[in-house]
Amino acid sequence: MxxxxxxxxxxxxxxxxxxxxxxxxxxxxxxxxxxxxxxxxxxxxxxxxxEECTLGKIVGVDSHTYRVNVTNTGDSLLSVGDLSKIDILAIYEDAFGQATRWIAYDQNGSGEYWRVRGVYFDGGAEITNPTSFGASDYGIWDPMETMEVEVHLNATVTEFESILITLPGGFRAIQSSSVTSNWGEAVVLSGQLSLTVYHGLTGTPKNIQLTPQTQVTGTYWVSNINTTSFRINLSHKPGINTPFFWYCQR
The missing domain is CATH 1.20.5 (Single alpha-helices involved in coiled-coils or other helix-helix interfaces)
Structure with a gap:
């Protein structure tokens, strides 16, 4: 080779x-x-x-603003500085129909926003890592603590339907405020010709049914139907208290 x-x-x-x-x-x-x-x-x-959280009841403040309690039911801790990483979607109805808006975190409350009104533990003050909002924001949203969240919309809202919250790690929770039907008993007092009934629906009922529980002289009907109440009317004043069973539906 x-x-x-x-x-x-x-x-x-x-x-x-x-x-x-x-x-x-x-x-x-x-x-x-x-x-x-x-x-x-x-x-x-x-x-x-x-990560885990639960949402309380949606409470309307006015036609632009509502509040909801959000409780940290998981093991994770969230710094006040990371609140902007929480995504909030507001689902509502206005004059143009149903709408969905992503709402940005803004503790100063400018434009459309969501912010924290306070953080509580078991209905009282925080015990560990207390939060503060103001000149300098600090603190931690600890497990079992509840944030009171306020959401403000530019639109004039006729019904706050739902809120969807997504935490930074991806956990999602939704709360609906929609009540589409309700029922109860209302009593027109002796000598009275009408009674206002608060129906409890989230919106104006389209169907209202009345069933008198005693004999009624003359006729009866419903009027003044709106987003919170309706009125039961009688053509003749009853001599005794007259109960009605009512059912309403949107």
Whole structure:
């Protein structure tokens, strides 16, 4: 075997070793990338598992503003500085129909916003990591603490339907305020010709049914129907208290 043959074989071996090293390096790099990705997904999953919240009743303040209590029922802690990472969707009805708006966090209350009116533990003051909002915002929303959240919309709202809250790790909770039907008993007192009944629906009822529980002289009907109440009317003053069973539906 000549020197040229030996040199050629040596070069071939070097090329093969270089290729093998490249393959091994690429494989290790790919494995590191996969491992890192899995670790990130596990960390995210663990964070989501620690997140949980429950929403209280939606309470309207006026035609633009409503409030809802949000309780941290998970194991996660959220710094006041991270409140802007919470997403809030407001679902409501106005003069143009149903609408959905994403609402930005703004503790100063400018434009359309959501902000925190206070943080409480078991209906009282916070025990650990108390929060403060003002010149400098600080503190932590701890497990079992409740935030009173205020949502303000530019639109003139006829009905606050629902609120959807998404926490930074992805946990979602929704609360609906929609009441589409209700019933009860109302008593027109002796000598009276009418009675106002508060129906409890979130909106104006389209169907109202009355069933008198005693004999009624003359006729009876419903009037003054609006978003909060309706009126029972009698054509003759009853000599005794007259109960009506009522049912209404939107």
């Amino acid at each position: 000549g020197y040229s043959t030996i040199i050629a074989a040596a070069f071939a071996a070097i090329i093969m070793l270089t290729g093998l090293a490249t393959i091994l390096t690429t494989g290790i790099t790919s494995m590191d990338t996969i491992t890192s990705s899995i670790s990130e997904q596990v960390a995210t999953a663990e964070e989501k598992l620690g």
